[in-house]
Amino acid sequence: MADETIGIIGAGIVGLAVGRELAHRRPGTRIVVLEKEPDVALHQTGHNSGVVHAGIYYKPGSLKAQLCTRGRDLLRAYCADRALPYEESGKLVVAVNADDVARLDRLEVTAAENAVPGLRRVSAAEIREIEPFATGLAALHSPRTAITDYGRIARSFAQDIADSGGEVRLGFPVTRVGRVTGGLEVASGERTVRVDRLVVCAGLHADTVSRLAEDRAEPRIIPFRGEYMRVSDEKAHMVRSLVYPVPDPRYPFLGVHFTRRVTGEVEVGPNAVLAYAREGYTRSRVDPRELLRMAAWPGSWHMARQHWRTGVREMRGSFFTSVYMRAAADYVPDIGPKDVARTKNGVRAQALDRDGSLVDDFRIHRLGAVTTVRNAPSPAATSSMAIAEYVSDVVLGERDAS
Structure with a gap:
């Protein structure tokens, strides 16, 4: 794994948490986060209410219930360690x-x-x-x-990735994902990045970017x-x-x-x-x-x-x-x-979903070397570090996707 490159599309709090977790688990693996905007956390992460949920609402046994509880504890400890508001x-x-x-x-x-x-x-x-x-x-x-400041947490995650030798590449809107010998090629116009594995955490564009990686059409x-x-x-x-x-x-x-x-x-x-x-x-x-x-x-x-x-x-x-x-x-x-x-x-x-159902739980798919986060609504920010653990398990073949 030391010579491997893992790409992540999307520099919201979930994508950055995944990059940070993978870098922590596999020292020497190069992490490249690809983000279309000029900075991290400019969409859902930077526009939410800053609430750290305690797990009141979620169906017992669901991914939301499990990962909210775990994520809250991880987030509290992280904020204390980095002197971030909590x-x-x-x-x-x-x-x-x-x-x-x-x-x-x-x-x-x-x-x-x-x-x-x-x-x-x-x-x-x-x-x-x-x-x-x-x-x-x-x-x-x-x-x-x-309550906390998720924008500051996301920027701290990005710094963790950089400190591990990884990179957050801004201004890189993904236009194509192609399979090449031994891996994948992710393109933004004429620019390309070669990766061995890919994680899609594209938020508002999760379905369209996942389709570039040949994932199924739904959920939209x-x-x-x-x-x-x-x-x-x-x-x-x-x-x-x-x-x-x-x-x-x-x-x-x-x-x-x-x-x-x-x-x-x-x-x-x-x-x-x-x-x-x-x-x-x-x-x-x-x-x-x-x-x-x-x-x-x-x-x-x-x-x-x-x-x-x-x-x-x-x-x-x-x-x-x-x-x-x-x-x-x-x-x-x-x-x-x-x-x-x-x-x-x-x-x-x-x-x-196709039948008009509003998807409530987190939904994560895997297609060989590609893992896609297809639904990560609230409490995704609260759960981000636990989602990162779960997604990293999927990426590394240690568990099946949801």
């Missing part, structure tokens, strides 16, 4: 009506099976003790849920824009930690919530609005080819038939701040439309 601010998952309470009961069972550390059920009065301006009938309190990536509001400085003190709704189990999105960042700012969001481009961070960003691609995928039509009402509601919230904040006001009623301003947006790479 604050266990805690989180409340709040029920505001009878239906929520029933779902909270089920969520409590799931969280217990996932051994979420320190989790406890709290009453309406106890909600106020933890978050004086929050309201609800009951809640789950997760004291070990944390459908981009969803997540829009955030920033709470004014005058009202930011009203949220001490994280305040979440009880999620709807039909969707892999957690709903609009309040998040205190490591900077001290408080954000509300994100929603989930269909984006019209892979990198559609604004409503005006439209890619006609992407729209045609989505329209041609049977899964898109199945999804639309199943979830169009939710789509309409989310779209209204995208255009009208009063609608956006209406649901948020159920949890912190003293923060209203006049107390927030629109801030950064993110785009989530949501994998969609």
Whole structure:
């Protein structure tokens, strides 16, 4: 292995974590991370809410449940070792009506099976003790849920790769993957890189880049824009930690919530609005080819038939701040439309199967010398170091892909 070169497409936090893990396991192996952007972590990694999840939501036994737990522990230790921000601010998952309470009961069972550390059920009065301006009938309190800065962690991972003798090659949009004698050739226009093994961690472009490596067509990536509001400085003190709704189990999105960042700012969001481009961070960003691609995928039509009402509601919230904040006001009623301003947006790479199913769990494929990460939604950032262990096992033939 000492003379081997392993290529990784994508310098988000997952791709960089994989590169770092492989370099650690196989000293002397050359790691080359290929990234189309001029810097690392410019898409999903750099646009998320910075939450380190404790594992409350995920189906027991799923990859998400397993790797979130392991990843959280690894990430905490890494941040402590590198003096990176990691604050266990805690989180409340709040029920505001009878239906929520029933779902909270089920969520409590799931969280217990996932051994979420320190989790406890709290009453309406106890909600106020933890978050004086929050309201609800009951809640789950997760004291070990944390906040961090994933962009800084990703840049630290990139430095680890460089320190091991590897390279993060920026400005290298992959246009072709070809099999050559004894390995693979990855091209960006006329430039080429020869590798022995390849890992695709392309995030928003996971399906198209994986297809270059002859992986199967599905799942397809459908981009969803997540829009955030920033709470004014005058009202930011009203949220001490994280305040979440009880999620709807039909969707892999957690709903609009309040998040205190490591900077001290408080954000509300994100929603989930269909984006019209892979990198559609604004409503005006439209890619006609992407729209045609989505329209041609049977899964898109199945999804639309199943979830169009939710789509309409989310779209209204995208255009009208009063609608956006209406649901948020159920949890912190003293923060209203006049107390927030629109801030950064993110785009989530949501994998969609042919039958219209929104893929919830992590999904990883292997085709000989190529390993593809086809779905890595939240909590992928939390789980990144554990995903890296899992993917490295697959790459090195020590386990089967998911």
